Amino acid sequence: xxxxxxxxxxxxxxxxxxxxxxxxxxxxxxxxxxxxxxxxxxxxxxxxxxxxxxxxxxxxxxxxxxxxxxxxxxxxxxxxxxxxxxxxxxxxxxxxxxxxxxxxxxxxxxxxxxxxxxxxxxxxxxxxxxxxxxxxxxxxxxxxxxxxxxxxxxxxxxxxxxxxxxxxxxxxxxxxxxxxx
Numbered sequence: 001x002x003x004x005x006x007x008x009x010x011x012x013x014x015x016x017x018x019x020x021x022x023x024x025x026x027x028x029x030x031x032x033x034x035x036x037x038x039x040x041x042x043x044x045x046x047x048x049x050x051x052x053x054x055x056x057x058x059x060x061x062x063x064x065x066x067x068x069x070x071x072x073x074x075x076x077x078x079x080x081x082x083x084x085x086x087x088x089x090x091x092x093x094x095x096x097x098x099x100x101x102x103x104x105x106x107x108x109x110x111x112x113x114x115x116x117x118x119x120x121x122x123x124x125x126x127x128x129x130x131x132x133x134x135x136x137x138x139x140x141x142x143x144x145x146x147x148x149x150x151x152x153x154x155x156x157x158x159x160x161x162x163x164x165x166x167x168x169x170x171x172x173x174x175x176x177x178x179x180x181x
Contacts, residue, residue: 028174031156035148039130042116046071046088046107062096071110086110109133111140126152 049071058064070085090106101123107116119127132146147159154176161169 028154028156028176031148031158031174032150032154032176035128035130035150035156038132038148039116039128042107042130046115049088049110051085062094064095065091065093067091067093073110086112109140113140113142124152 046069050069051071053067053069055065055067058066067090068087069089069091071088073084073086086108088108088110090108091103092105093101093103095101100121103118103120103123105116105118105120106114109115113133114131116131117127117129118125127149128151129147129149131144133143134141134145143161145161145163147161149157149159151157156174158172158174159169160172
């Protein structure tokens with residue numbers, strides 16, 4: 001009788017904990033959602049700042065198209081005149097002769113730093129790399145402090161760079177574990 005009462009009490013106490021554990025998203029899911037939200041913000045920011053675009057074609061072993069998008073430079077501290085343009089988006093599409101299509105899209109800040117890199121094969125996203133830069137005294141530092149990279153197969157790598165020169169970056173690897181059906 002005493003054992004049954006303890007068993008029933010433990011079941012009643014463990015039930016809400018198990019239900020809560022199933023509702024808490026995994027670390028992978030949190031980082032994955034955060035990466036996609038930040039990537040969407042970068043795309044929107046760059047898309048809103050585009051002032052003009054140029055396209056060029058090359059046909060060697062297939063067709064290659066390069067489109068660059070430019071935005072007006074916002075700061076005069078770069079040593080540029082007020083109406084200078086800076087590269088903010090670069091899209092390179094290669095149509096190979098054997099039928100493969102490869103597209104690389106790079107998004108840059110107006111300061112010239114790479115923010116987001118995407119790689120598509122056959123119009124399917126296979127790699128997404130987002131780099132974040134710290135600000136110090138209102139100026140963006142040139143060394144990144146955080147980089148997240150997603151690759152096809154639901155693998156995610158998070159790299160955190162430390163402030164010191166001698167400190168190595170820390171890498172964290174995540175993958176989405178699918179439960180057997």
